[in-house]
Amino acid sequence: MNSRLLSIIRKEFIHILRDPRTLAIMFIIPIVELFLLGYAVTTDIRHLNTVVFDADRTPQSRQLVEAYRASDYFAIARYAQSEDEIAVLLDSGAIRAGIIIPAGYGDNLARGAVAQVAVLIDGSDPTVASTAFAASQSVGQAQSIKIVTQRLGVDVTRLGGIEIRPRVWYNPELRSANYMVPAVIGIILQFLTTLFTALTIVREREQGTIEQLVVTPIKSWELVVGKVVPYIAIAFFDLLEVLVLGTFWFGVPIRGSIPLLLGLSVLFLLASLGMGLFVSSVARSQLEAMFLAFLTMLPSIFIGGFLFPLEAMPGWLQAISYLVPLRYLLVIIRGIMLKGVGLGAFGDQVLALLILGPFIMFGASRRFRKSLE
Amino acid sequence: MISLQGVTKRFAAITAIRDLSFTVQAGQVFGLIGPDGAGKTTTLRVTSTAMNPTAGRVTVGDIDTVRAPEAVKQLIGYMPQRFALYPDLTVVENLNFFADIFGSPRAQRAELIARLLGFARLTEFQTRLARNLSGGMQKKLALAATLMHRPRVLLLDEPTTGVDPVSRREFWDLLTEIHLQGVTIIITTPYLDEAERCTRVGLMYRGELVACDEPRTLRDGLGATVLEAQSAQALQARHAVEKSEGVLTVSTHGDVLRLLVDRAERAAALQAVWQANGITVGNVRVVRARLEDAFVLMLTRHDKT
Numbered sequence: 001m002n003s004r005l006l007s008i009i010r011k012e013f014i015h016i017l018r019d020p021r022t023l024a025i026m027f028i029i030p031i032v033e034l035f036l037l038g039y040a041v042t043t044d045i046r047h048l049n050t051v052v053f054d055a056d057r058t059p060q061s062r063q064l065v066e067a068y069r070a071s072d073y074f075a076i077a078r079y080a081q082s083e084d085e086i087a088v089l090l091d092s093g094a095i096r097a098g099i100i101i102p103a104g105y106g107d108n109l110a111r112g113a114v115a116q117v118a119v120l121i122d123g124s125d126p127t128v129a130s131t132a133f134a135a136s137q138s139v140g141q142a143q144s145i146k147i148v149t150q151r152l153g154v155d156v157t158r159l160g161g162i163e164i165r166p167r168v169w170y171n172p173e174l175r176s177a178n179y180m181v182p183a184v185i186g187i188i189l190q191f192l193t194t195l196f197t198a199l200t201i202v203r204e205r206e207q208g209t210i211e212q213l214v215v216t217p218i219k220s221w222e223l224v225v226g227k228v229v230p231y232i233a234i235a236f237f238d239l240l241e242v243l244v245l246g247t248f249w250f251g252v253p254i255r256g257s258i259p260l261l262l263g264l265s266v267l268f269l270l271a272s273l274g275m276g277l278f279v280s281s282v283a284r285s286q287l288e289a290m291f292l293a294f295l296t297m298l299p300s301i302f303i304g305g306f307l308f309p310l311e312a313m314p315g316w317l318q319a320i321s322y323l324v325p326l327r328y329l330l331v332i333i334r335g336i337m338l339k340g341v342g343l344g345a346f347g348d349q350v351l352a353l354l355i356l357g358p359f360i361m362f363g364a365s366r367r368f369r370k371s372l373e
Numbered sequence: 374m375i376s377l378q379g380v381t382k383r384f385a386a387i388t389a390i391r392d393l394s395f396t397v398q399a400g401q402v403f404g405l406i407g408p409d410g411a412g413k414t415t416t417l418r419v420t421s422t423a424m425n426p427t428a429g430r431v432t433v434g435d436i437d438t439v440r441a442p443e444a445v446k447q448l449i450g451y452m453p454q455r456f457a458l459y460p461d462l463t464v465v466e467n468l469n470f471f472a473d474i475f476g477s478p479r480a481q482r483a484e485l486i487a488r489l490l491g492f493a494r495l496t497e498f499q500t501r502l503a504r505n506l507s508g509g510m511q512k513k514l515a516l517a518a519t520l521m522h523r524p525r526v527l528l529l530d531e532p533t534t535g536v537d538p539v540s541r542r543e544f545w546d547l548l549t550e551i552h553l554q555g556v557t558i559i560i561t562t563p564y565l566d567e568a569e570r571c572t573r574v575g576l577m578y579r580g581e582l583v584a585c586d587e588p589r590t591l592r593d594g595l596g597a598t599v600l601e602a603q604s605a606q607a608l609q610a611r612h613a614v615e616k617s618e619g620v621l622t623v624s625t626h627g628d629v630l631r632l633l634v635d636r637a638e639r640a641a642a643l644q645a646v647w648q649a650n651g652i653t654v655g656n657v658r659v660v661r662a663r664l665e666d667a668f669v670l671m672l673t674r675h676d677k678t
Contacts, residue, residue, distance in 0.1 A: 007473035011462065018461045212457035212518075215421045216474045217446055 004218055008226025012200065016230055026196070030188045030238045031245065037180045038250050045131040047075040048096040051089050054079065058106030064117065067143045068099060073135035086120060096122045097132050109147060170338045178253070181246035182333040183306050185239055186326050189265055190272040190300055192235040195293040197228045197276025201368075202289040220369050228273055239265065255340025264332050264350065270357030271325035278364035300326040325360075328352045374399040374526060374557045375420060380429030382415050389415035391580040393429070397559060397573070402552055404571030404588075405561040406668070411577040413561040414454060417528045420559065421451035433526055447475075450519030454530040454561075456511045460504030464495055464514055467503055468521055475522035489517040493547065509540025516547060527551065529560040533567065545570065565665045576668055583675050584667075591667045597621055599662045600632040600640060604647075604654040613650045614643050622669055630654070633670055 016023055050068070054061050068074045077095055080086050086098035098120040108115035119136040123129040149156050157163075171178045201224070204210040213223065239262070246252040254261075275296050283289035301307060303317055304326035310318055321327050328349035335341045343350070375397040382389045390412040397403040405413045418424040420431055422442040431438040433445045458467045468486050477485070490496040493513040498506065503514060512532055519527065529548075533541045545567065552558060560571070568574045568588060575585040584591060604610045607625045614632070615623050620643070621633040632643070640657050647654045 003476065004474045007470060011459070011466075011470050014466065015459070015461055207460065208453060208455040208457045209459060211423060211453040211455070212451070212471075213474075214423045215446055215449065215451040216471065217443060217476070218474050 002222065005222050005226050008218070008223060009229050012227050012230045015200070016234075026192060026234050027238065027241070029191070030184065030242050033188065034181065034184050034242055034245055034250075037184055038177045038246075045128055046072055048073060048128065048132055049077045049094065050074040050097045050099060051078050051080050051086055051095045052076055052099045052101070053081070053083060053086055054101045055103040056101045056105040060106035060109050060115075061101045064101060064105075064140075064143055065099065068136075068139055071135060071139045073132065073139070074099075090120060090122055093122070096128060097136070099136075112151065177246075177250040178338055179334070181242065181250055181252040182337045183330055184246075185242050185265075185333055186268075186304075186329045187297075187301070187306060188238050188242060189235050189268060189329070190275075190326055191293075191297060192238060193228070193231055193269055193272040194276040194279065194296055195290065196231045196234075197273055198279035198283060198289040198293050199286055200227050200231070201277070201280035202283050202286050205284075206286055221365070224277060224365075224368065228276070232269060232273075235269070236262070236265075252337065254337050256336035256342065260343060261333060261336045264336075264346070264353075265329065267350065267353045267357060268325060268329040268332075271353065271360050274357065274360035274362075274364045277368050278360070281364065281367040281370070299324050303327075305330050322352070323356070325353060325356050328356075374401075374434060375403075375559065376430075376432045377416070377420070378430045380416075380419060380426045380431055382412075382419055382424065383427045388580055390419075390577075393580070393582055395575055395582055395585050397557060399557050400552075400555055401572040402548070402558045402560065402570070404568040404574045405559060405577060406563070406565065406568050406574060407577035407583075408672075409563075410579075412580040413577055414530055415580075416577070417451065417530050417559065417561060421449055421528050422446055423451065447522065448524060449526045449528055450522070450524035451528045452515050452519045452530060452532055454534070456503075456515060458503050458511075458515055458518055461502060463500050463502055464490070464506070465499045467514065468518055471518045472521045477522055485521070489520055492550070493517045494543070507540075509536045509543070512536055512540070512544060513547065516544070520551070525556060527556055527558045527560075529558065531561050531563065534563060541567075565663070565668070569664055574664070576671060578672055578675055584671050588664055592662050592664050595633075595662045595667050595670060597633045597635055597662075597666075597670060598637045598639075599660050599666055600630075600634055600637070600643075600657060601660045602630045602632070602654050602657040603628055604630060604652060606652050606654075609650070610647055610652045610654050613652060614646050617643060617646055622673055624669075631666075633666055 052065050052068075054065065065076065069076050074097060078089075080089070080098070083100060086095075086100065089095045090098060100118040100120070102116065102118075105115045105117065117140065119132075119140075121129050121132045121136070145156060168174060204213065204223075204227075243254065243258070247254060276293065279289055279292040279296065283292050299320070303310070303313065303321040304324040305321070306326065310321055310327070313321070331349050332346050335345055339345075377396075378394050380393045381391055393412070393416060395403075405416060407413055415424070419426045420433065420438065422438045422445050425439050434448050436444045436448070438445045459470070462470065465486065468489065469482075472482055472486070487496075490499055493516065495510060495514060495517065498510065503511065506514060516529075516532065533544050536544065541564075548558065548560070560567075562568060571588060573586065574588050574591060576583045576591075586594075602610070605628060607628050607630050610630055611623045611625050614620055617639075619635045619639040621635065623633075624631045634640075634643075637659050640659075644654065644657065
């Protein structure tokens with residue numbers, strides 16, 4: 001192997017080892033990120049604080065409240081004495097939903113008329129609101145069928161009609177961790193390689209050592225490759241760290257092939273290293289490099305399918321997201337870990353990475369060579 | 374050994390050096406001097422292959438720096454003005470790194486490093502991190518690092534700036550030793566006493582070479598006489614005669630006046646001016662010209678044309 005390359009790699013490892021704080025950060029970042037995202041980002045909405053204003057006070061109204069409570073979506077926190085009180089509580093944020101049962105509810109039901117119930121939902125968090133919205137309707141409908149059944153004395157479910165039996169594949173309990181942990185791997189890979197590639201190259205310029213290096217026989221590709229190899233090694237160590245923690249702590253399954261996961265990650269690294277190289281050719285200081293590296297992370301986080309589903313985005317934003325390499329890696333990682341599918345399922349993603357990676361790398365190298373002047 | 378022909382280097386907004394031509398013979402110590410921003414660093418950079426000239430041609434050992442930079446890199450050792458080694462590597466690690474990237478054979482490596490450490494008097498500091506060395510030691514380490522591949526030419530950019538006088542003398546002792554081994558040296562320096570030690574000196578000003586000759590020739594070919602005088606009112610004395618006929622430049626150094634005049638006979642006329650202004654000036658005498666006088670005069674003349 002090229003001895004100049006080896007000596008640059010060796011030198012870079014010395015730099016890393018002599019800076020134990022940065023080294024520690026590189027190993028701790030994935031753990032912190034994993035735990036924050038594994039626990040905090042949860043879309044499983046249960047036990048919303050709910051207040052009830054029961055103006056009816058009949059056995060029927062109490063039955064309805066009980067049905068809501070039993071659904072697990074609503075936790076009846078308190079009873080209000082007026083509608084206004086519900087409004088005050090919603091305003092203060094103390095409760096997320098209010099159920100108003102008007103006087104005459106029980107009478108209406110007894111007469112066989114339609115009895116109306118109002119459910120107020122705090123829509124300031126749309127995710128919470130849409131869950132509450134759907135739950136309030138389904139609980140009400142179930143209760144409605146029950147009442148009709150009692151009235152008719154026949155089981156209406158035996159009169160025919162449709163019965164829906166949804167079955168969730170890959171993540172039957174709909175656990176957020178299963179969705180987030182694989183994505184953390186992608187984010188970590190990109191973050192470490194882009195940021196540290198940029199930092200380590202800009203440092204040579206900031207220290208002035210680049211001026212000494214350009215009068216040596218080192219070629220620019222040797223310098224870049226030699227400098228990033230240690231960070232690739234660390235990125236893969238972090239990848240395994242996240243896999244192990246994800247499996248044993250969060251119980252996230254790995255149904256597919258780990259070697260395939262590693263192999264396709266390498267493909268992705270070409271793109272993220274290219275972005276790091278690009279940042280290094282633009283940034284004049286390490287501080288600037290840091291900001292720019294974070295800037296490249298933003299599209300990955302928000303339109304790469306990391307936190308928010310791509311399908312829900314407007315068309316033009318989806319179009320832009322095709323340029324975000326992480327988008328493809330996330331499909332690959334989630335596919336391998338949760339679905340256990342093989343290479344055959346990722347034809348499009350692999351092709352996209354094969355095009356994007358070398359393209360970004362090529363553009364960045366051109367800029368980088370110019371920036372040496 | 375080194376030749377610049379009509380070299381120009383333009384950056385976006387400024388022209389750092391303009392149509393620069395000079396030659397350095399093998400075995401010479403060539404001193405580049407001039408005020409800050411004169412283009413000395415840029416001259417070294419285009420010679421070292423760190424930059425390509427915008428126009429003109431640079432050759433080192435008859436090799437074109439633009440066409441065959443790799444061959445030139447083997448011939449030269451370039452020491453930038455800023456300390457450009459790795460602060461978090463030890464003395465020995467730094468030397469080893471540069472030996473590695475120049476592909477110097479491992480067999481003689483240990484001996485070469487030991488010799489250079491001894492030469493730079495850094496043997497006892499070899500396991501110290503470069504960042505923990507004093508300024509003078511860092512300069513010597515940088516010099517040793519540029520010598521790891523046994524270059525035939527050394528390009529040194531202000532190697533003694535910001536170094537204490539003892540370390541400065543020590544550094545020049547090292548340079549003399551290298552010079553005696555037949556290495557050609559280009560050195561930039563703000564210190565004119567160092568310029569006097571060079572075989573030849575080039576004076577740069579605003580990107581151009583204003584003068585280039587042996588230090589003695591420059592000094593003796595001054596075309597002016599240097600007078601010194603003493604006065605308790607040196608500043609007033611200076612203002613009184615600044616515009617007088619035949620006076621080229623006046624400077625004050627404490628109570629000493631230093632005047633460059635076209636002829637020694639002007640002394641009498643000057644004395645008359647001082648007396649007329651009621652300024653006591655004594656001990657007017659002709660002194661030996663220094664290189665500094667020559668350069669001050671040349672830059673003054675250059676500004677006028």
